[in-house]
Amino acid sequence: MYYRTEIDADVNYYALVLDNQYVGYTAYKVTPDYLYLSKIYITSEYRNKGLMREVFAWFDELSEKYGVKQHLRVNQGNTQAISVYQYLGFVLLTEEITDIGDGYQMVDYVFEKE
Numbered sequence: 001m002y003y004r005t006e007i008d009a010d011v012n013y014y015a016l017v018l019d020n021q022y023v024g025y026t027a028y029k030v031t032p033d034y035l036y037l038s039k040i041y042i043t044s045e046y047r048n049k050g051l052m053r054e055v056f057a058w059f060d061e062l063s064e065k066y067g068v069k070q071h072l073r074v075n076q077g078n079t080q081a082i083s084v085y086q087y088l089g090f091v092l093l094t095e096e097i098t099d100i101g102d103g104y105q106m107v108d109y110v111f112e113k114e
Contacts, residue, residue, distance in 0.1 A: 011038055016055070018046065026055055028062065034112070035063045037072040056088050063113070070113040075106070082109065089113050 016024040024042035028035055037059060042051050063070050073096065074081050090111035098106045 013039070016042065016051070018051070023051065028059065030062075030066050030068070032068075034069045034071040035059065035066060037070060040072070052084060053088070060113075072111050073108040074111065076109055082111075085111050 011027050011029045013027045014025065015022060016026060022043075023046040025039060026037075026041070027039035028037050030036075040052070040055060042055075059070055070090070071093070072085065072090070074085065076082075076095070090113045093110045093112040096108045096110055098108070100106050
């Protein structure tokens, strides 16, 4: 299982629960230089209700606790998520291109928040 490999590599996974209802999940990893936000997902019926803002407020607290910046990667085509991240104070740091085989590439943006 993919998540088991990540957990073994010190990635912290959390289920997001509201009123005893599973509404999504998130994951992060603390590195010496930054808090890497690995997964951020809220089910469609719970989007646009302020939950993402609460998750990112928690990430802000963690970032302050560990004294590091926040980093995340997002596919360049995910314009909705990019807009949310920029609204929350993330700035574009770099572009990463990963060869995923058979002539395909994954093009992600790396964002950072102080």
